[in-house]
Amino acid sequence: MMTRLGFGLILLLAVLATEVWTQNPPPGFVTTECLGNLMMIMLDKSFLVGKHFRIDIIDVKGTPVSISPRLATQCGYSLTIDFLGNVRFLASVLSCFIQNTNDETYRLAVLIRVSPNDDMSLASSYTQTMTCVYSQWAAREILCERNYMEVSVRRGIPLIDSKVSRDEPDWANIYPEATAADNAIWQVVFHLAQNKKKEMTVAQAMLSGYGINTTPTRIMLRAAYNATETRPQLIQTVPMAVLRSTTFYKQRWMVLMVDTAIACPTDGTSFTDEMIVWRVPRVIPPLVPTTPLTSLNVQMGIDGRKLDPTTVNNRRYVLDVGPELITIKIPVGADGGYYKSNVLNNTYAISYSIAPMLEHTWQDVDEKTKHTILHPITTPLMPRPPFVINNTVPKDRVFNVTLGIFLPDVDLVDVTFGLETLTVPEANLKGYNIQEHVFPNGSKTYTLQVPFEDPDVKKEVTPPDTRTYILPLTYLLNIVPENKPFTHHAEVQASVQDIILPTVTGYCDVAGFYVLVQYGNMGRNWIPYVGSRELGGSLLALYKYNVNSTNFWITMPYNAIDATYEVIKSSEIRSRLDLTLKDIETMLVLTSFSLSCSFPTKMxxxxxxxxxxxxxxxxxxxxxxxxxxxxxxxxxxxxxxxxxxxxxxxxxxxxxxxxxxxxxxxxxxxxxxxxxxxxxxxxxxxxxxxxVNDTKVVQFSYQNNPALVIQPGLGDLVVVMRLALDSTYKDFYGTQDYPVVKYLRTPLYFEVELLYSRDPQAELFLENCWATYSADRDSLPKWDVVVDSCENSADTYKTVFHPVSSNARVVFPSHLKRFEVKMFSFTRDRTALKGQIYFHCGVVICDANRQSDSLCRRQCIPGKQRLGRSVEGKAEVAVKALVSSGPIRLEQYGFYPSEVKTTQAVLWSPLVATLVCAVVLFISGIVAFIHIQKHI
The missing domain is CATH 2.60.40.3210 (Zona pellucida, ZP-N domain)
Incomplete structure (x- = not known):
């Protein structure tokens, strides 16, 4: 009897292989147990997983005998493997190769082979023997095993009474055959339907698959449930397999006849979702006489082991002995049984299996019968579709999915993500993080994590600012050891408001509208409309339009056909520009912007x-x-x-x-x-x-055209300070990115720009730039990074100035300055301060054609000399402004003294800076107003 344990269970019936050597089994591999008239050998699964094994019987000569299913039924052997892979081998004490001593002591020897190969090559061989004592035989014992029925009857030489033939019809019917038979020959007569009989010698019966034997005190007959002479019979609504036979032996002066009838239930179970009910007839007519039957003992057990009433009660079993039926009730899932996985129409299902035993001993006339039934029960398949729990926290931007619950015999093989199929190891190597979680009762679940940004994740936009991430999954699972695969499909979703919509800003001058559109984080996935017309094609040529990778500008006169007049007055018109951005696919409005201004107009x-x-x-x-x-x-x-x-x-x-x-x-x-x-x-x-009555004197004469007079006006200069992602100065951190996280010595790329000015003669210069520990420009501690337009000589890592050239974004390079500093930390009492750093700059805007100030001549001259020259020149042409960056947070992965700025060198800075600024502002204030009018 050979089989294999692993991912599949294969029962292989092979011829006996040549044995090389044998040894005792390793500790824990083999255990034995005596169960009344059964002997049990158990093999632990831990020694058999992934291997083939075979069990042979060793006969009295020491020769191994290979056991086929037919021989197992005929000789009284059975083998089962539970869902965990544990092996249980049962043998009747009256089986073929048992060494029987006086029907009291029984010795069984088996040969166990374990091999990594299905041809049993390179096998390890173990010999196991066991001895059991069983002497409390009833006059008749009937055993209903999984694969065979067995009856044994005490044999003696009773007195022949004429009443016996009259009382027992089978004996009366068999008497002519018995008296006519040859002397000293055992024979069997099978009683068929409609009073038909079939006579066989023992040799003929054994060729037909029956097992017949005599022991020192007993006669035994063993048959398969589907034997030809077995007939089904319904007794008290319970289906039974009934074999009616009489076995006799004739000598010259006597005939010994034994009733060897057998009856075993083939079913009798019923199920609900919570309960298993097994019914067995209390009185089985083929086995009992017409006289009343007295039940001496009724006891139940599990796996061949009888249970005491306390255990039965603790496990919530019910044993009920009625006048017609003995009923056993077992809750589904109760101790003693186990659940097993299966597949039903590609859907995960489970069943519950348990092997109850019923032992019924009764007295009829003056002899006892013990009827033992081993009746394995498995419930119908119960669908248990796996559930998928979406534990995703959208802000983490990682799908977290749980699949379950499964029994221990289910393994996850692979997962299909969209069109990509990965085994569990492959998925973990890719970073998907698939984990198995086992609970104390043995059941388990699987968790899976997939980032939102993975290519296998689909994305759908829900206007205006929500993206829905969709992860389609197909799990392939397998049930072991039967190797039954099944799949489960799922789709999980998570929605995040992570879309930064495009933003629109604008302003007006006396002639028209100026509008800036920042793209947001979805790129150019929208179409701009001015009024009711799409901004494209000929309309772009009509208006001034500048575009780059992050934004575009549009300039439109107030009286353009796409503007809307709101109010008309005698000296002005109030006009409005409507700009709409519509989704390129759905045409839903993402952003609407309106800019309304009054323009001086003579009506x-x-x-x-x-x-x-x-x-x-x-x-x-x-x-x-x-x-x-x-x-x-x-x-x-x-x-x-x-x-x-x-x-x-x-x-x-x-x-x-x-x-x-x-x-x-x-x-x-x-x-x-x-x-x-x-x-x-x-x-x-x-x-x-x-x-009326007004006289005007008009004199005509020749004169030169008067000089043009520029009328003063008022406006605002806007200066901004940005932090670029890298030295290309193409992309910049947005408002939502602050505070920006940087490490020590990481370069910071700053850009300072004069916005909205279209004056090519205006030029921006950096006067002083410094860093503080708070957003207050005048707070302490501080550290100078640009001093009088030059790098700070006290700094270990000097400030680097980068040139500015014109491109699609930069129209006037003179309106921008760029510089680079290394990230550092402040220290106080030689301890590095943790927190955020702010950068500030004082800027000067000059007339490039009139460089009376030293800054406008791009020279590094100390502040006092520069101030003196400005006073001497009597013409201050520079306009000053202050600008600051957003917060930058330091992440320290080491301590580098050269990057930690002390506060001692700048403790005098606030007083001196205040005095210098006061003098400069006093002088510059005299001409600031005129200068603004000239250069705005």
Whole structure:
């Protein structure tokens, strides 16, 4: 009897291999146990996993005998392997090769081979013997094993009574055959249906698969459940396999006849979700006479071991002996049994198995019968589809998925992520982190972690700012040792509001709109619309448009066709620019921006020659207005010029329905621009005032054109300080990235820029730059990184200045300065301070054509000399400003004294800096206002 334990269970029936040597089994491998009329040998799974094994019987001559399934049934052997891989070999004490001493002591010897190969080569061989004592035989004992039925009857020479033939029909029927048989020959007569009989010698019966033997005190017959002479019979609703036979032996002067009938249940079980019910007839007619039966003992057990009432009660078993049926109830999942995995239509399912035993001893007439039934029970498959728990914390940006629950006999083989299939080791090497988790009861789950950024993760955008990450999974699992694979599909999702939408900012001047669009973190995944038209193609050529990898600028005049007029006054127009960004796929609006400004515009002209001119425009409150349909009070006076948004009227004060009135010395002319179409009303009043009785003296003479006078105006200069990702100065940290984390000696790339100015003559210079421990520019401690436009001579790592050249983003290189410093930490009392560092710069904006100040001449001159020269020149042309960066946090992975800035060298800085700044600001304040007007 040979089999293999591993990922699959294979029962191999092979011929006896040549044995080389044998030895005693290693400790813990083999255990034995006597179970009444059964002998049990158990092999531990830990010695058999992944190997082949074989069990042979050693006969009385010491020769190993290979056991086939037919021989196992005929001789009284059975072999089972539980789901963990433990082997249980059972032998009847009346089996073929047992050494029987007086039906009291029994010795069994087996040969166990274990090999890594299926041909049993290189096998290790072990001999195991065991001895059991069993002498308390009942007159008749019936054993119902898994694969055979066995009956043994005490044999003696009873007195022959004529009443026996009359009382026992089978004996009466067999008597003619018995008296006619040859002397000294054992024979068996099988009683078939409809009073038919079949006579066999012992040799013939054994050729037919029956096991027949005599021992010192007993006669034994063994048969398979499906033997030809066995017939099914329903007894008290329980299906039974019944073999009715009489075995006899004839001598010249006597005939010994033994009733060797057998009856064993083939079923009788029923199931609910919580309970197993097994019923066995209490009275089995083929085995008992017509006289009443007296039950002497009814006891249940598990795996051939009888249980005491306390154990039965503790395990919540029920043993109920009724007048017709003996009922055993076992809760599903109770101790003594085990669960086993299986597959049902590619769905995970489980069953519960237990091997109850029933021993019923009864008395009929004056003899006892012991009926022992070993009846393994397995429940129908119970579907247990695995559950998938999504334990993902979206902010961690890693999928955390749990799959379970499985029994210990389930292994995870591989996982398919989208179109990629990986075994568990391959997935862990890729960083997916698949782990098995085993619970105290042996059940287990599997967890899986996959980053959101993995290529196998699908992404879907849910406007306006949410991304949904989708992970499709297909798990391949396998049930061992049967090697039954099955799959389970799942899809987990996580939504994160991690989309940074594009932002729009803008401002106006006297002529138009200026709008800046920052892309956000999704790139250019949207389409810009100005008003109702897509900003592209010919529309881009119409307006000034600059673009780079992170943003674009658009400049549009206030009277562009895509602008909207909100309010009209005699000297100004309030115009609005609407900019919309729509998703490139869904066309949903991501961002809307409106910029509304008032622009000085002359709407009415009153000429001294008696004519009037008026400009009428389409306003937002009258969306359906057609400017070419506008008229004056006289409907025949139509626009001199018109387009989609405006109309120009030119007419004489004495025409087109113009009215006049006198008010003291003023003559007032009035008319209106009206809409003649249906819809919302449109009315624009036109008024001109002339002074009556006023004399003007006009003198004509030749003179040179007067010099141009620049009228003063007010505006703001905007200076920003940015931190670049690297020395290319292409990408910069955004507001959301602060505080930026850096390590000691890591380069910091700063850029200071003058924004919004279109003056090519303006030039920005760095005066002083320093770092502080707080956002307050004047706080201590501080460390100078740029002093008087030059690097700090006291610094171990000097500040590096980088040149600026023009490109798609940089239109005026003179508006920018770039420098590089190494990341450092402050120290106080020789202890490095932990926290954030802020960088600040004082900048000077100069006229590149008038470099009276030393800074504007790009020289490194001490502050006092520079101040003196400015006073001497009497013309301060520089405008000063202060700018700061966001916080930068230091991560210390070591202590480097050269990068730790002390505060002693700068303790005098606040006082001196305050005095210098006060003097400079006093002098520069005299001319600052004029200078701003010239260079804004």
């Amino acid at each position: 009415i002209d009153c000429f001294s020659n008696g004519t009037m001119a008026a400009l009428a425009v389409k306003v937002e409150s009258v969306p359906g207005l057609l400017p070419n349909q506008l008229t004056l009070r006289d409907p025949s006076c139509r626009p001199l010029q018109s387009d989609a948004v405006r109309a120009v009227f030119y007419f004489n004060v004495n025409s087109c329905g113009t009215t006049r009135r006198f008010d003291n010395n003023l003559l007032t002319y009035e008319n209106e621009v009206l809409s003649t179409t249906f819809g919302p009303s449109y009315r624009l009043s036109i008024v001109c005032h002339y002074v």
